[in-house]
Amino acid sequence: VQPPEKPLRAEEWNKLREDFQSPEKFEEVMLNSMIKCNSPIDVAKSLLSHLAKRDGDVAYNVLVKYLTLCVRQGQVSEIRDVYNIMKVRFKILESGAYNLLIKGLSNSDQWRMALTLLEEVKKIMIPSRTCYESCIKAASHHQEMKLAFELYNEMLAKGVVPTLGVLQSFFDFSRHMKDAELQKELFGILFYLRDNQIYPHRTFMRSIKLWFESIPGENWKGYLTKIKDSGQCPVCNHQLEDSNLTEEEYSNLSERIIKDVIHGTDTFRKTSPQ
Numbered sequence: 166v167q168p169p170e171k172p173l174r175a176e177e178w179n180k181l182r183e184d185f186q187s188p189e190k191f192e193e194v195m196l197n198s199m200i201k202c203n204s205p206i207d208v209a210k211s212l213l214s215h216l217a218k219r220d221g222d223v224a225y226n227v228l229v230k231y232l233t234l235c236v237r238q239g240q241v242s243e244i245r246d247v248y249n250i251m252k253v254r255f256k257i258l259e260s261g262a263y264n265l266l267i268k269g270l271s272n273s274d275q276w277r278m279a280l281t282l283l284e285e286v287k288k289i290m291i292p293s294r295t296c297y298e299s300c301i302k303a304a305s306h307h308q309e310m311k312l313a314f315e316l317y318n319e320m321l322a323k324g325v326v327p328t329l330g331v332l333q334s335f336f337d338f339s340r341h342m343k344d345a346e347l348q349k350e351l352f353g354i355l356f357y358l359r360d361n362q363i364y365p366h367r368t369f370m371r372s373i374k375l376w377f378e379s380i381p382g383e384n385w386k387g388y389l390t391k392i393k394d395s396g397q398c399p400v401c402n403h404q405l406e407d408s409n410l411t412e413e414e415y416s417n418l419s420e421r422i423i424k425d426v427i428h429g430t431d432t433f434r435k436t437s438p439q
Contacts, residue, residue, distance in 0.1 A: 166191075168199045172211035175218065192216060196230040206240050225255065229262050236269035244269040245278075257289055264295040271303035279303060283316075291323050298331040305338040313338075314350045321357075329369050332358070336372040340379040351376065362408075 166185070173181075182191045192212065199209050209231055216223050228247055235243040248266050251258055258266075263286050271279040283300050286292045297320040304313040313335065320327060332354055339347055355373070358365065365373065374387030388400045396405040410418065 166194050166198045168195060168202055168204045169208055170205075172207050173215075175215050178212060178215045192227055193230070196227060196234075200230060200234050200237070203237060204234070206234065206238055206243060209234050210243075223250075225251075229265070232262065232265045232269075236265050239269070239272060241269065241273040241275055245275070248282075260286075260290065260293050260296075264293055264299075267296045268299045271299040276300075276303035276307065291325065294320075294325050294328065297325060298328065301331050302334050305334050308338065310335075310339060310342070310344075310347055310350075314347075329363070329365060333365075333369040333372045336369075336376040340376055341381060343381040348380070 169177075169181075181195075182188050185191045185194070187194075195212060196209065198204075199212075213223055213227065213231055216227065228251060232244065232247045234240075235247065244266060251262065263282065267279045267282050267286075270276060270282065279300055280303075283292055283296055286296055297316055301313045301316045301320075304310070304316065317327065317331075317335070335351060335354060339351060357363075377383075377385035377387055390398055390400045392398055392405060396407065397403070398405065
């Protein structure tokens with residue numbers, strides 16, 4: 166379905182619906198097409214107004230699709246209006262709607278409202294990675310690094326795994342700051358990457374390099390390098406940690422696997438009659 170280029174009157178929407186092969190799916194298909202084509206918001210709004218007048222109501226899934234279009238276009242006032250409608254009509258929203266609301270608000274001057282919504286989500290479920298990362302990026306963008314790291318540490322504590330994009334944002338927004346606590350947190354991210362064997366991509370690597378070089382009063386220099394087979398860096402001659410286990414480490418690991426995994430604490434859960 167090709168969405169109209171301008172808002173339509175009720176009779177025009179009715180005509181399009183009648184001509185559609187599955188009229189009962191018309192609104193859903195039309196809104197999907199509007200999202201795909203990034204249609205003007207007033208066109209989508211005219212469809213919702215028509216639905217409200219015709220049915221006396223607008224279905225939840227239709228509101229979420231309209232919200233998707235609003236978030237894509239940064240229509241903050243519309244996002245707030247949709248939230249107010251949903252809050253009155255539905256006791257609890259599902260995670261997809263919260264993701265959209267928080268993402269849309271966090272990219273605006275209303276970003277603190279996204280934090281309020283995050284607190285609302287916490288009361289009913291573990292917030293998604295999108296919810297946390299949208300709020301973290303908003304706080305970082307506004308130089309509220311302490312708040313950003315509080316959210317990041319809370320995210321890790323709840324077992325929500327961050328993307329490299331949000332980790333990179335910490336380094337991007339912390340340049341030229343002289344703060345021992347902030348530096349400690351950023352080194353914590355580097356240790357997190359190392360301990361989990363996560364390797365930054367080129368743009369993330371560049372952000373780490375630029376952050377080090379921007380620290381006031383210090384004289385860091387970053388270089389691209391290629392590690393020798395021996396594990397030594399040809400630029401600074403540092404010997405990288407060996408990832409191979411020692412005999413003692415292997416023995417400890419082997420014992421733990423046998424004791425905790427193979428034997429375990431509950432034989433009945435570990436085995437079956439077969």
